[in-house]
Amino acid sequence: MTSAPPKARAIVVDRPQQHRLVSGPRPEPEPGEARVAVHAAGVCASDRELYDGTRAEGYVRYPVTPGHEWSGTVDAVGEGVDPGLVGRKTVAEGFRACLRCARCREGATSLCTSGYDETGFTQPGGFADWLVLPARLLHPLPDGADLRAAALLEPAAVVAAAVLAGAPRPGERVAVVGAGTLGLLTVQLLTASSPAELLVVDPRAQRGGLALTMGATLARTPEEMAKSADEVRDYDLVVETAGAPRTAHDACLLARRGGRVVLTGMFEPGAVGIDPVHLSVSQLTVRSVFGASSAAWSYAVRAFSAGLLDPAGLITHELPLERFGEAVGLVGSGDPGVGKVLLRP
The missing domain is CATH 3.40.50.720 (NAD(P)-binding Rossmann-like Domain)
Structure with a gap:
């Protein structure tokens, strides 16, 4: 008898100051996509803005699962994606650049003129058990990479x-x-x-x-x-x-x-x-600087892989997904003892 697939939990912010923990079917990758089992996801001031409703108009779309700083392991890929990615530790770019406009073609993918679209703000983010996104955005990490520290590679980019x-x-x-x-x-x-x-x-x-x-x-x-x-x-x-x-x-x-x-x-x-x-x-x-281009992501991942960048020392708090509200409160507390706060699905 085949066992039922595991349920997938995610934080959903329906509107400013209102969030819930939902559970449903595990997302499946479409052609060109990869599914990542999230290991850790950082909470930053931008997430606090999203939750408070103070993020600039056009840079968030409710309801949304936040989480633009995350790390994890690829556990499934869709049609047309290299199956060798399955099992790889990874992070990924957040901007969903079009790759067709003049800015993208010159390599400035963070200046894409096709409109703002970013994981965790307009697309589902990493405050969840699983995340599905275009495989072209992935930046695989060495097998021995510390995924806890790697959750900070988005701000590092x-x-x-x-x-x-x-x-x-x-x-x-x-x-x-x-x-x-x-x-x-x-x-x-x-x-x-x-x-x-x-x-x-x-x-x-x-x-x-x-x-x-x-x-x-x-x-x-x-x-x-x-x-x-x-x-x-x-x-x-x-x-x-x-x-x-x-x-x-x-x-x-x-x-x-x-x-x-x-x-x-x-x-x-x-x-x-x-x-x-x-x-x-x-x-x-x-x-x-607003966000990071693909080149900046590559630079950050190389520096991290070479040991020139070690974000682990910045982490001060780690909380389970269910304590999202507390995590957001820590980020906005002004307490100098609060560094990077992680959610651990």
């Missing part, structure tokens, strides 16, 4: 996009504004470029101390920076990762004349703008 845009060179003076998940991952990748100095600025001394263990050479609070402003505004590259009201403005003030600034934080309306006079007179190069 965003960081990789920022580092590729900033093009750090050995011996440069580099600063990172913010010591959250993005900031600490940035520190790890920038350390691999052998900077002469790697400063981290964050109001939380505890997070600054953690940055020092991951490769930063100096950690200061904004108040400490203000007391010595004339001494420190001379960085070749500044990577902003916090998305706080003043951090884009302040990051530009840290850069030397002719320096480079990369903005990765998600800013909300009302953030302090960049001074156009300073921008022009100092001849700064300013880039922004």
Whole structure:
């Protein structure tokens, strides 16, 4: 007698502030798709925005299963997909780029002009037992990969996009504004470029101390920076990762004349703008990052596989799927002791 297929659980956010845990048939992959058994999924500030209803219009579609940061193992593939993927540990890109528009054809898949579509926001995400998605988005991992740590490869890919845009060179003076998940991952990748100095600025001394263990050479609070402003505004590259009201403005003030600034934080309306006079007179190069291209994903996965990137130290909480509400609360608590929160299906 054939046993019934296992039930699949998933978190569904029907509308802001309303979620439920549902159970139903395990999803089956269609042609060109793969099914992944989710090992772990990270909860980030974007998920909190989705839950609170503050995510920008057009960048979420309710009802939805959140979860854009995840890792797992391929356990089934659809027609036309390499069966050798079954059993492979994996992560996957979130953006569902069209691969046909001008931006996709030049390799900038995160700038796809066919409309925003992303796992965990407009398509079912990883806060579930299983996830089905296009197999072309998969980035298989080595057999010995730590899937717990690999759940952070999505923010690592965003960081990789920022580092590729900033093009750090050995011996440069580099600063990172913010010591959250993005900031600490940035520190790890920038350390691999052998900077002469790697400063981290964050109001939380505890997070600054953690940055020092991951490769930063100096950690200061904004108040400490203000007391010595004339001494420190001379960085070749500044990577902003916090998305706080003043951090884009302040990051530009840290850069030397002719320096480079990369903005990765998600800013909300009302953030302090960049001074156009300073921008022009100092001849700064300013880039922004939203999501990650396929190239950035490949870079992050290679760095992780080579041991240059170790996200495990950022994880502070691991909760079962049933405690989604508690996990979201932790992310929005403001507690400096809360780092990356994982859900474990």
